[in-house]
Amino acid sequence: MRLHVDHRTDYVFSEPQRRLVQLLRVTPINFAAQHVVDWHIDVDCDARLRNHRDGFGNHVTTLYIDGPISNVALRVSGEVLTDDRSGMVEDAGERLPTQAFLRTTGLSRADEAIRKFAKEIAKAKKDPLERMHLLMARLLERIHFEPTLDAVERDAATAFEASQGVCQDHAHIFCAAARAMGIPARYVSGHLFRRDGAEQQEASHAWAEACLPSIGWVGFDPANGISPDDAYVRTAIGLDYRDAAPIAGRRVGGGDESLSVDVRVTQAQSQSQN
Known part of the structure; x- marks a missing residue:
């Protein structure tokens, strides 16, 4: 099956943050039952992204954002070919x-x-x-x-x-x-x-x-x-x-934060048309 994933996370802070550091475990890896066709991580502000593999073999992206920042929208999207291997x-x-x-x-x-x-x-x-x-x-x-x-x-x-x-x-x-x-x-x-x-x-x-x-x-x-x-x-x-955890991290700054998550998993358009 060809699946499209769209995962959006929105943060709103009650006070401007001086710095935000997040670990993103949101990128699939290839193995026999799945193949990543296309994958993107988009942030709606200036950010630095660094990729590495952790001890479990997970693809990890470290996200750094320097403030002051009051809100962040993070979008992860892509397509994956999957196979049923029980x-x-x-x-x-x-x-x-x-x-x-x-x-x-x-x-x-x-x-x-x-x-x-x-x-x-x-x-x-x-x-x-x-x-x-x-x-x-x-x-x-x-x-x-x-x-x-x-x-x-x-x-x-x-x-x-x-x-x-x-x-x-x-x-x-x-x-x-x-x-x-x-x-x-x-x-x-x-x-x-x-x-x-x-x-x-x-x-x-x-x-x-x-x-x-x-x-x-x-x-x-x-x-x-x-x-x-x-x-x-x-x-x-x-x-x-x-x-x-898909997203984990720390922020430097006071106040509270609110978080909203929206995940959509659909069949890729090219497949659904077939």
């Missing part, structure tokens, strides 16, 4: 050993309730792939998807106890439970093309990947109950949300 992640240029993704973090920590949940799944299925599919299905049933919640940095244990959350919560709980079963897992951020025609979205999407014996890394989206197909654009990975 969630398998191949030729992604892994930078870290698989065992690194057994590490826990504050956001992906498994408490006693999650460990018990994982143990029940491990008893039900012996095959690692079947275990991960069952884990995804059980989370879809147990954690009610509530897109109006604004808690991308809520930890897995809190979301599990609440039995509701956003896609970031589903991904954190999946990682916590998979690691509790001894299966390396990682958090993934990206975009999702809605086949129901809902082009406009309020945020990026998130899911998880698990590394399985003799298969390798495979994606699982507990918020939707499927493995990623050609409707998914994968942009960044990490141990949790903080490693793969």
